[in-house]
Amino acid sequence: MAGLTASGIGSGLDVNSLVSQLMTVEQRPLTALATKEASYQSKLSAFGQLKSALSTLQTAANTLKDAAKFSATRATVAGGAPFSATSTSEASAGNYSIEVQALAKEQRTATSATTEFAPAAGDLIVTFGKVDGGIFTPGTAAPKTLNFAGGTLEAFRDAINDGDLGISASIVNNGTVKQLVIKGDATGAEQAFQLSGTTGLSVDPTVAGVSSDPTYNLAGAQDAQVNVDGIIVTRSTNTLSDVLEGVTFTLNKEDVGTPYALTVADDKSSATSAINAFVKAYNDLSTTIKSLTAYDAENKQASTLTGDATARSMQSQLRNMLGGAISGLAGAARLSDIGVSFTATGGLEVNSSKLTEALSNPTLDVGTFFAGTDTVDGFATRISERIDGFIGAEGLIAGRTDGINSSIKSIDNQREQLTARLTRIEARYRAQFTALDTLLSGFTQTSNYLTQQLANLPGSSSSN
Known part of the structure; x- marks a missing residue:
């Protein structure tokens, strides 16, 4: 009699492979959530691109608010x-x-070029005034005083520079001695200074002197x-x-x-550049919207924001404003009046010669068209405020992105719940297959035992 066999099962049951295959099926909802989340993330990225392009357009519009740019x-x-x-x-x-x-020059004075100056402890008094006709007349400001505790020439220099005296000092080594050079901090004839006090440094701004003198004036204070x-x-x-x-x-x-x-x-170049920058910013925005909302009919492939009402609404509002007129202005009332018009593809283009003529025509008052008056908002202000309604904290894009972020958060919650459920399912499958493996292992042992017993029966060798 043939033995009882169960090929490939029993204690050889591949529990891990069976559980893995079953869990692949169970995880399909998790994959669907990931696909949905990726779609939401793509929309967030798309609205980010829109916001960036709108922000660039707003910056260009704000530049046109400056009426002085048009009379530069x-x-x-x-x-x-x-x-x-x-x-x-x-x-x-x-x-x-x-x-x-x-x-205009500042006074510059130096100590002797032959005998090095050694400052003494004491007060240095600085008096500002004017030299006129060889006579120094002090100004109205009170003299400034430095109390020097004594020390080296370098210490004296540092004390002057830290003393807020209206003068500054440096040291020049002429190869024979170190000379202290003092100059006024400000130029002008009324910035001549006189030095006196008990440090040993004395300067008379009316005397030029020579380099061997204790001090001599290198240059006098003068006006331009x-x-x-x-x-x-x-x-x-x-x-x-x-x-x-x-x-x-x-x-x-x-x-x-x-x-x-x-x-x-x-100079109309800055105004021309600003207008061209605005046109470019709008065309870049138009290109961005087109790429994000386009539909490829041939391949039946939609873009990230194809059919999105928010994108369509923003584009429609801007086009209406760009083509509309502003009432209450005496000069130009619409972009076309100054040479800026729509192309067949929906972008803007500048007629350079017409724009140049408009900028030179005071009756059109292009600066007021963009900047407005005390009672009428100009084109630039209106565009900028409308864009605020798109990209501001309470704007259209913020509303959409808040909703998308809420959806992503909901997916995260669903994923957590589903992951926990899948963990439980996997544990159940493993328990069930482990039990089955144990059961089959028992069946195999019983089968082997019966086979041995039957083989030992009399005549079993010829039974077949």
């Missing part, structure tokens, strides 16, 4: 001029003749002097911002007897 001027100086110049919208266009006759169209102007600094309205001069060197031309002209 540019100052140009002749080549080799000993000064530079800048101008603002307050400057009047015109040509000017500028001659730099003197630079500029000839502007035949008018002599003096200032205490080399930066002059109140000579011509809206123009700032920076004097670099003296060039007595040689006048240089300064030209102030209207």
